[in-house]
Amino acid sequence: MTRGKGRSTVPDERHEEDAALVGRCLKGDREAWTSLLTRHRPLIMAVAVRNGLRPDDAEEMYQEVCITLLERLELLRDHRSLAAWVATTTARKCWKAKARRRTVALGGGDADRDLLA
Numbered sequence: 237m238t239r240g241k242g243r244s245t246v247p248d249e250r251h252e253e254d255a256a257l258v259g260r261c262l263k264g265d266r267e268a269w270t271s272l273l274t275r276h277r278p279l280i281m282a283v284a285v286r287n288g289l290r291p292d293d294a295e296e297m298y299q300e301v302c303i304t305l306l307e308r309l310e311l312l313r314d315h316r317s318l319a320a321w322v323a324t325t326t327a328r329k330c331w332k333a334k335a336r337r338r339t340v341a342l343g344g345g346d347a348d349r350d351l352l353a
Contacts, residue, residue, distance in 0.1 A: 255315035276322050283323050287330035301326050
């Protein structure tokens, strides 16, 4: 499907679907949460791996981002921009995790500390 000048409506539809899911999540709909997390899992994993995390660390990052999403979803101003928020949040959390890993490697932290702690 296209709309004017060859612009696809698929991204717009995904943004609208995200907005609808966010609205349902904010009303406590557990099924919507499952759908939202399932829908954005590939994005979170891809951003984590692209930012240098190993697959097992990417799995932990997915859990971290899900928790942050649960805690902060009501602060999202434009529900249509959820995918961008998820990608940015994941990237920032990856950068922080990698910085902590470097600090530990350089002897500046607790070597037994988990990467994502």
